[in-house]
Amino acid sequence: MTFTLPAPAKLNLFLHINGRREDGYHELQTLFQFLDFGDELTFSPRQDGQIVLEPALPDVPAADNLIIRAARLLKARANRPLPGVSMTLIKRLPMGGGLGGGSSDAATALLGLNHFWALNYSLDELAELGLALGADVPVFVRGSAAFGEGIGEKLTAAQPPEDWFVVLKPPCNINTGLIFSQQGLTRDTPRITIAPAFEGDASRYRNDCEDVVCRLYPEVEKSLEWLSKFGPARLTGTGACIFGRFPTESKAQKVWASKPSGITGFVAKGVNQSPLHRKLTELR
Incomplete structure (x- = not known):
């Protein structure tokens, strides 16, 4: 009964801030x-x-670790005795x-x-539980590329x-709360009415956090x-990672090979079905 599942990265291909609640x-x-x-x-x-989760994450108490919190939330929802589990990250x-x-x-x-x-x-039930852990958890639970609204939890498949x-990780750590508290943050980008597929004029889309983060x-x-x-590049979420998109792996690898020293990151393919869901299908 031992098995391994992926926990994939996501990108915010754009991020518009429409207002403050x-x-x-x-x-x-x-x-x-x-x-x-x-x-x-x-x-x-x-x-x-x-x-049990191993190994512990540096500077993250077990009670604050989202993996442990998710496990305890699910166990409480079940409200019956369940077998013990070790999770290795x-x-x-x-x-x-x-x-x-x-x-x-x-x-x-x-x-x-x-x-x-x-x-x-069901995925609906698990997404509802996940929302209690964070606004981005439901999109990972549902496993489909999506147009997100609200605080990111209202999802339309895309x-x-x-x-x-x-994907590059500059040598810094971003304080998300600091970014969203800045007076200069754009908070009035007009809403778009259809879920875009990132086609046409890419300049229509941006990350409203980017100027403040920079x-x-x-x-x-x-x-x-x-x-x-090498082409349009953008911040994902509130950063610190940035990304550039390329039509082929070879072009992406060529850019990656020339990156400046001191910057970490990786090359990866964008996928519209989560690798997690593909693996779960194999287990069933």
């Missing part, structure tokens, strides 16, 4: 797409009934990179344990082109300027 959250419109690259989570049975996605690593890990925990414990909850991406984090601006030499 009374509760302090921001109304957004965004286009999510998955990458065929990410973390991995292995599930193994335990005899002592405990939920291989962490490849940078923390605080705007790639959704923590949210993806939580979604993989929810779907993996739903299978491990044979709970048979089919953006499955291109190749160079002003506060020069490392991001420097990396963005470099990657923009």
Whole structure:
């Protein structure tokens, strides 16, 4: 009963901020797409009934870890005795990179344990649980590229082109709360009425956080300027990761090979069906 599931990265192909709500959250419109690259989570049975995650993440207490929180939330929902489980995390996605690593890990925990414990909850039920953990968790639970609205939880399936991406992680960590608190942040981008497929004039779409992030984090601006030499480049989420899209793997790899020293990252293919869901289908 031991199995391993992927926890893929996501990109915000654009991120528009339409307004600020009374509760302090921001109304957004965004286009999510998955990458065929990410973390991995292995599930193994335990005899002592405990939920254990290994290894511990640096500077993240167990009670705050989204994987543990997801497991405990699901167990509480089941409200009956369940077997113990060990979860082993291989962490490849940078923390605080705007790639959704923590949210993806939580979604993989929810779907993996739903299978491990044979709970048979629907995607709707699991997405509702996931929303309590974070606004990005539902898109990972549902597993389809999507046009997101609200705080990112209102999802409409979309089919953006499955291109190749160079993803760079500048040597800094972004404080998301700081970005959304900035007076200079654009908060009045007009809403678009149809889920775009990232076709036509790409200049219509942008990341409204980008200017503020570049002003506060020069490392991001420097990396963005470099990657923009090869085509349009953009911040994902509130960063710090940036991405450039390319039609072929060979073109992406050529750019990757010339990246400046001191910057980490990876090359990956954009996919509209989550690798997590493809793997779960194989397990059934």
